[in-house]
Amino acid sequence: MKPDLSALDAYLDEAGVDGYLLDADSEASDQYYLSGFDAPDPFVTLYDGETHLLFPRSLEFGRAKRESRADTVERYVDFDHQSKIEEHGTEDAVSYVLADFLGSYDVDSVAVPPRFPLRTADGLRARGVEVTADTDGVVTEIRATKTDAEIEHVRAAQRANEAAMQAAEDLLASATVAADDTLEVDGETLTSERVKEEIEVTLLRHGCSLDETIVACGADAADPHDRGSGPLSAAEPIIVDIFPRDKATKYHADMTRTFSKGEPSETVREWYDLTERAMDAAFEALEAGATGEGVHDAVCDVYEEAGQPTLRDDERTETGFIHSTGHGVGLDVHELPRLSPTGGDLEPGHVVTVEPGLYDPAVGGVRIEDIVVVTEDGYENLTDYEMSLVV
Amino acid sequence: MKPDLSALDAYLDEAGVDGYLLDADSEASDQYYLSGFDAPDPFVTLYDGETHLLFPRSLEFGRAKRESRADTVERYVDFDHQSKIEEHGTEDAVSYVLADFLGSYDVDSVAVPPRFPLRTADGLRARGVEVTADTDGVVTEIRATKTDAEIEHVRAAQRANEAAMQAAEDLLASATVAADDTLEVDGETLTSERVKEEIEVTLLRHGCSLDETIVACGADAADPHDRGSGPLSAAEPIIVDIFPRDKATKYHADMTRTFSKGEPSETVREWYDLTERAMDAAFEALEAGATGEGVHDAVCDVYEEAGQPTLRDDERTETGFIHSTGHGVGLDVHELPRLSPTGGDLEPGHVVTVEPGLYDPAVGGVRIEDIVVVTEDGYENLTDYEMSLVV
Numbered sequence: 001m002k003p004d005l006s007a008l009d010a011y012l013d014e015a016g017v018d019g020y021l022l023d024a025d026s027e028a029s030d031q032y033y034l035s036g037f038d039a040p041d042p043f044v045t046l047y048d049g050e051t052h053l054l055f056p057r058s059l060e061f062g063r064a065k066r067e068s069r070a071d072t073v074e075r076y077v078d079f080d081h082q083s084k085i086e087e088h089g090t091e092d093a094v095s096y097v098l099a100d101f102l103g104s105y106d107v108d109s110v111a112v113p114p115r116f117p118l119r120t121a122d123g124l125r126a127r128g129v130e131v132t133a134d135t136d137g138v139v140t141e142i143r144a145t146k147t148d149a150e151i152e153h154v155r156a157a158q159r160a161n162e163a164a165m166q167a168a169e170d171l172l173a174s175a176t177v178a179a180d181d182t183l184e185v186d187g188e189t190l191t192s193e194r195v196k197e198e199i200e201v202t203l204l205r206h207g208c209s210l211d212e213t214i215v216a217c218g219a220d221a222a223d224p225h226d227r228g229s230g231p232l233s234a235a236e237p238i239i240v241d242i243f244p245r246d247k248a249t250k251y252h253a254d255m256t257r258t259f260s261k262g263e264p265s266e267t268v269r270e271w272y273d274l275t276e277r278a279m280d281a282a283f284e285a286l287e288a289g290a291t292g293e294g295v296h297d298a299v300c301d302v303y304e305e306a307g308q309p310t311l312r313d314d315e316r317t318e319t320g321f322i323h324s325t326g327h328g329v330g331l332d333v334h335e336l337p338r339l340s341p342t343g344g345d346l347e348p349g350h351v352v353t354v355e356p357g358l359y360d361p362a363v364g365g366v367r368i369e370d371i372v373v374v375t376e377d378g379y380e381n382l383t384d385y386e387m388s389l390v391v
Numbered sequence: 392m393k394p395d396l397s398a399l400d401a402y403l404d405e406a407g408v409d410g411y412l413l414d415a416d417s418e419a420s421d422q423y424y425l426s427g428f429d430a431p432d433p434f435v436t437l438y439d440g441e442t443h444l445l446f447p448r449s450l451e452f453g454r455a456k457r458e459s460r461a462d463t464v465e466r467y468v469d470f471d472h473q474s475k476i477e478e479h480g481t482e483d484a485v486s487y488v489l490a491d492f493l494g495s496y497d498v499d500s501v502a503v504p505p506r507f508p509l510r511t512a513d514g515l516r517a518r519g520v521e522v523t524a525d526t527d528g529v530v531t532e533i534r535a536t537k538t539d540a541e542i543e544h545v546r547a548a549q550r551a552n553e554a555a556m557q558a559a560e561d562l563l564a565s566a567t568v569a570a571d572d573t574l575e576v577d578g579e580t581l582t583s584e585r586v587k588e589e590i591e592v593t594l595l596r597h598g599c600s601l602d603e604t605i606v607a608c609g610a611d612a613a614d615p616h617d618r619g620s621g622p623l624s625a626a627e628p629i630i631v632d633i634f635p636r637d638k639a640t641k642y643h644a645d646m647t648r649t650f651s652k653g654e655p656s657e658t659v660r661e662w663y664d665l666t667e668r669a670m671d672a673a674f675e676a677l678e679a680g681a682t683g684e685g686v687h688d689a690v691c692d693v694y695e696e697a698g699q700p701t702l703r704d705d706e707r708t709e710t711g712f713i714h715s716t717g718h719g720v721g722l723d724v725h726e727l728p729r730l731s732p733t734g735g736d737l738e739p740g741h742v743v744t745v746e747p748g749l750y751d752p753a754v755g756g757v758r759i760e761d762i763v764v765v766t767e768d769g770y771e772n773l774t775d776y777e778m779s780l781v782v
Contacts, residue, residue, distance in 0.1 A: 040603070041725070058702065118522070133513060199594050201596070204592055204595065300589060319450065
């Protein structure tokens with residue numbers, strides 16, 4: 001896949017800098033996107049209209065030449081690393097190598113992402129290179145808009161996600177309820193950990209991976225980032241949030257359902273129905289030209305009108321609707337755009353989650369999440385999974 | 392687990408700075424180690440003798456108070472974020488919040504790790520805070536020496552690793568050889584992907600995760616970082632390198648074996664025997680007081696005496712022994728100390744891999760790797776898995 005980097009060219013023009021520089025391993029999605037190369041250790045990518053890679057050692061050299069999208073691939077050794085160590089010491093030698101590397105492309109000034117490593121920046125500045133951290137990361141911004149091929153990658157990951165959700169729901173449905181209200185399968189207590197294992201094995205069998213699945217019941221579910229642990233109980237909301245990465249393409253999907261084994265409390269039922277309405281309101285607002293803030297406001301309106309606390313209404317609340325409405329999904333499971341108070345314009349090709357929810361330790365949590373792609377006049381829902389509370 | 396941070400206190404004293412600052416999510420192991428908190432989005436940790444956490448939003452606030460090791464937990468909102476946005480704009484408000492947060496602990500100067508985010512550093516500098524990137528990262532250096540509890544975590548992960556390696560070896564052993572020399576199981580071609588799936592499912596069933604297993608055969612195996620793909624063949628070396636993370640403790644293990652279905656070429660057999668001898672030489676050299684460089688040299692000596700190219704002998708070689716001898720293992724799968732040309736003093740409690748290997752696209756690759764803990768007078772091998780080439 002060759003990304004469209006015309007926005008990066010325009011950015012460099014406008015910022016008046018010679019190039020865009022990355023120093024990261026390919027777990028950093030900007031690096032993977034710009035270099036087209038997958039490596040576990042940090043390397044440098046310079047974009048100046050062409051793409052140039054620089055590796056500390058020879059280890060990745062051959063593979064980078066074969067697999068990456070780069071126009072040139074070089075090593076420290078190609079810039080007299082050893083003699084620079086002798087002259088300047090091990091610590092400073094790297095900045096002299098990097099400065100020579102940039103100099104060989106007539107690059108005197110670079111923009112870098114906000115999380116660019118400080119030591120590299122300070123080293124380059126000491127060698128006279130101008131280094132400026134750009135605001136949100138222009139490559140991160142470019143990645144927000146997906147090509148058709150990228151949307152297909154997300155769709156494929158979402159199919160695996162649905163298989164995993166089905167495996168979790170089937171396991172919950174097959175459970176019996178013990179005298180103390182805990183769930184049992186084959187005579188053993190059913191735990192969050194057991195359901196997560198079922199989910200993750202299913203994902204692996206479908207070419208995806210994830211090791212941080214959320215299966216959170218009762219008080220655990222009242223914290224949106226609690227992954228959940230221990231026995232699951234009947235008549236309580238169980239939040240199942242699965243966000244796998246396709247191992248081949250590296251693109252993610254993301255989906256949440258809330259289940260209850262048997263009818264839950266009236267409050268949970270009300271929350272579930274209200275959250276479905278909040279979701280409908282978000283979908284109603286979602287289209288190219290709307291803002292992420294507008295979609296988030298539509299959700300807050302529904303919750304606030306029903307008397308639920310929101311962060312919009314009270315920035316210190318720890319109950320109610322205490323997160324944003326959604327986020328972009330792609331190489332990162334959390335990326336741009338934001339459906340939040342700071343969410344900007346939505347464009348066709350933005351892939352976002354819509355995931356309203358309500359939380360209170362005294363009740364538990366309810367969250368429902370689909371993944372969709374923004375279109376000119378609305379959205380296409382990439383999710384094919386029923387919303388149904390009671391299993 | 393409470394880490395021993397006396398070396399960090401000493402470092403701050405010596406460097407003459409008021410505190411150590413991190414800005415990262417908990418995938419950054421220094422952050423997880425210092426904060427004792429697991430969160431998917433970046434947050435700030437200040438260490439000034441006590442540990443102070445700062446979160447952008449309220450989302451993680453309650454859980455951080457419950458789960459982290461920090462002495463204080465605060466949010467942007469506790470430092471008038473909203474009025475700072477109104478006064479200084481969204482972009483600059485964060486640096487004003489951070490400066491106030493540091494100021495509330497009388498911290499005017501901080502050391503930060505080399506990969507600390509540039510924008511945060513530049514923002515703090517603009518507010519008059521002195522920010523210095525330390526050399527290798529003092530917290531990273533502290534993490535190199537493991538407590539007994541940490542060694543037990545690695546040992547537990549290694550037991551899972553051995554179960555996964557056994558599953559892979561059993562699958563290779565059960566294969567039959569087709570007319571074109573490819574391996575088959577149950578009438579289907581046996582691929583790298585199929586063996587990796589078996590490994591990763593076994594790891595999940597043992598509470599560990601990994602999605603980058605290496606199962607590399609033939610030319611793939613000649614590149615130490617190629618993860619391998621496609622059909623596996625008889626009489627060729629198949630490198631199986633597994634480095635799982637225990638999901639509960641977050642500590643890793645690491646082990647490599649090279650297998651051949653049926654007797655491989657004479658060259659591969661020679662390489663295997665030579666690599667076993669290189670490994671013995673490394674073990675002979677390994678003890679507290681030795682250096683990582685010394686252990687690496689012992690391996691290079693064996694290979695060079697046998698006429699094999701090494702990076703020590705030729706920094707541009709792409710065949711022969713083209714990586715370092717080993718690396719530390721803990722919260723990161725690659726961490727300090729280094730068994731390499733830049734490897735410093737080894738200390739009791741260092742957990743390292745020993746993994747010599749030889750590579751050439753015309754032959755394939757051979758690598759053998761154990762994981763061991765350095766002791767006063769030698770090492771304890773944490774690996775319990777036979778070395779045997781032919782399955």
